Amino acid sequence: MTTANEKLARLISEAADGKDTPQPGHDLWRGIEHSISRSGRRRGRWLNWAWASAACAVLAVGLVTFNSMQSSPGTATPQSELLLTVLNQQHEQQRQMLLSHYQTVGWDGKSGYVQQELEQIRASIHEVSEQLIEEPNNRQLWQLLQWLYSKELELLESQFKVNEQLQQV
Amino acid sequence: MKKLMNLLFSVSVAAVLYAAPTAAFAAQESVDKRLDVPANVVVTIENMRGEVEIIGTEETYAQVRGKLDEYATGMTFELADNNLTIRVEMPARGNFSGNHGSELEIHLPSSAELNISGVSSDFVVRDFSSDVQLNTVSGDIHAHSLRGKLNLTSVSGDIQSEKLTGRVTLKSVSGDIDDRDGAGSNASYSSTSGDIDVRTSVSDISAESVSGDVMLDLQSVSNLRLKSVSGDVKATLALTRNGRISANSVSGDVELLFSGAVDANLEANVSGGGSIVNDVNDARVEESKWGVGANLETRLGSGSGTIELTTMSGDIILRKK
Known part of the structure; x- marks a missing residue:
């Protein structure tokens, strides 16, 4: 009886101390750690591939652009015309x-x-762009084109804001 | 009895019809409020419709007097720290087609910083020595004797100003801008279809327009930037020793009238059908061999400054006063 009581008391005490928590047969943490690092390495490898591919793509585009610019000075797509096209597209x-x-x-x-006024600006952008093909070194014309771009965006923006405010009234 | 009932009914209808407009007018609430405010008070003023006059004083209080919009639900007049709010409260939705907007007179310390906004509200602002930011959609702006960073914008209303000092920015879409007797560090004017007419002693100036004309009566200019799409630009000025002028236009004419000696390297270029008239010195304008376009490059005086003018099809005219 005493032994049974002692055993019971020991079991209660061990339970209270958490000693009855089932223990794994071996140290799992090493496996978890290994798994995490392996997954990290895998992701790192994938990222490396992605970066490498992107770098190749950029290099390829750069080379193509460079070649096209080198191979056609003063022909159908000179540098200024290309710049103009890019600016207009942007x-x-x-x-x-x-x-x-x-x-x-x-x-x-x-x-x-x-x-x-918006129509006038659109027509002016076209007109100045045409002239820049003739006069690619006219810095003032490039500035005028930049201003026309910003003016058009500013007017479009103001048109929306005014519309919103007038709706209140 | 029936006749009496009809008579009473007719009289009632007539009375209601007669009283209706009066009732709307009578609905304009009168206000007269006053609060002590610190000298560095920042004031936000919002009024949707009507006329508001804002006057700077040497007093240390803010006062609002007048009548509120016939549709107004009240007025906020609150001071929190150094922020004062004066707002005519309007219903969130409604058809505000009546003729009786707010009629307010606001007195504030002249050192107050102002943020003012309205929709169809006219504003008169005078005698302030701190920054003013004013935006209205279809209202007119009258600004007088302001000093600081001044940003005044109206979409379809006109802007008339006098004696503005500091960093001045006046902007309008279809309204005209008329600025007189300005002084200070720099001034910027922008319009879409409205005209710009300026007389100022500010030396650093920028003016741009899409279809409105620009007329500038300037004194000694160190930096002048002009841009236009189809509006004509005319400026009378004296250029400082290292001064710089840049003017770009698509189809508008650019005319510069110089008072006094000019020391600058001048480059003028017309790409399309316009022409260059040079009455400043004897340099010849080079016409394009294809008959379209013209160019002038010349040195005026010591050539210390820079003048660069470009148009697509507008004329460039250079004269001495």
């Missing part, structure tokens, strides 16, 4: 992004209060 992208952003917040783009 501006068009910004313009479309601005318009689609406003459309997502519920504006249909129909507000005619500066429509005439």
Whole structure:
């Protein structure tokens, strides 16, 4: 009886101390650690591949661009014409992004209060771009083109803001 | 009895019809409020419709007097730390087609910094020595004797200003800008279809327009930047020794009228159908051999400054006063 009581007391005490927690047969942490590091290495390897591929792509695009610029000075796509095309494309992208952003917040783009000026600016961008093909070294014309880009975006933006404010009234 | 009922009904209808406009007018709440404010108070003023006159004083209090918009639900007039809010409260939605907007006169310490906004509200702002930011959509702006960083913008309203000092930026879309007797470090004017007419002694100036004309009556200029799409630009000025002028236009004319001697390297270029008229010295304008476009490169005086002018099809005219 005493032995049984002692055994029971020991079991209760061990349970209270947490000694009855089942222990793994071997140290699992080493395995977990190894697994984590292996997964990290795998991800690292994948990232390395991605970076390498991206670098190759950039290098390839760079080489192609460089070659095309080297091989065609003064022909169909001279450097200035290429720059002009890139600038016009960039501006068009910004313009479309601005318009689609406003459309997502519920504006249909129909507000005619500066429509005439916007059309004038669009025509001027075209006109100045054409002239820059003839006069690629005219720094003032490049500045004028940059200003026309920013003016168009500014007007589009103001058109939306005004529309919003006037709707209040 | 029936006749009496009809008569009563007619009288009631007539009374209601007669009283309706009066009731709307009578609905304009009168206000007269006053608060002590610190000298460095930052004031936010919001009024959707009507006319607001804001006057700087030597007093240490803020006072609002006048009538609120007929649709206003009240007015916020609160000071928190050094931030004072004066806001005519309007319903969130509604058809505000009545004729009776707010008519307010606001007195503030002249050292107050102002942030003012409205939609169809006209603003008169005078006698302040700190920064002013003012935005209105279709209202007019009259600014008088302000000193600081001044940004005044109206979309379709006109901007008229006098004696602005500091860093001045006046901007309008279809409204005209008329600025007189300005002084200070620099001034910038921008319009889309409105005209810009300026007389100032500021030496660093920028003006741009899409289709509006620009007329500048300047004194001694160190830096002048002009841009236009189809509007004509005309400036009368004296150029400082190392001064710089840059003017770009698509189809608008650019005319510079110099008072006094000019020391600058001048380069003028017309790409399309415009022409260059040079009455400043004897240098010849080179016409393009294809008959389209012209170019002028010349040195004026010691050539210490720079003048660069470009148009696509507008004329470039250079004259001495």
